[in-house]
Amino acid sequence: MLVQNLAILVLAGFVGFAVISKVPNTLHTPLMSGTNAIHGIVLLGALIVLGLGATGALDQILLVIAIAFGTINVVGGFLVTDRMLGMFKAKKEPEE
Template sequence: MLVTSLAVLVLAGFVGFAVISKVPNTLHTPLMSGTNAIHGIVLLGGLVVLGLGAHGLLNKVLLVIAIAFGTINIVGGFLVTDRMLGMFKGKSKENR
């Protein structure tokens, strides 16, 4: 079971890299926003599982690590999206 799960994880990583590397720049911001929404749901699910159904120290530690990485991903995604959208805003009169 562990080998199968690791194989799925590695294959998902390769497929994700192949798909994301072919995305044009104009679609990056909408995709990032959608990814942030999905990660918000995943983060909420992780918090629910941690609060209700996590048994054993290893499961709790792995859930906390997953929640931390999910939070970092969401915050970073919003920062990148905000920065990219800022590039399309017109310059204010003060900066001219």
């Protein structure tokens, strides 16, 4: 299981490198914000640990906070990226 996961890890790393080759400067911040939203996937980790029966009040409180944090990361991240790109489009269209 570990070896398979490490293989996936390495391959995903190369995909990440390959995807970002040429990016216009204006898209740097939206792209950062977009990748930021994607690592909100840590939400899944919190869901699994809490869902599969974490016990004890302190652990449950910590995990609820973790889920809230993850949700903020995901929801806020995608919304902010969308707003940034909306601004980008509004500025871009008159030129075309």
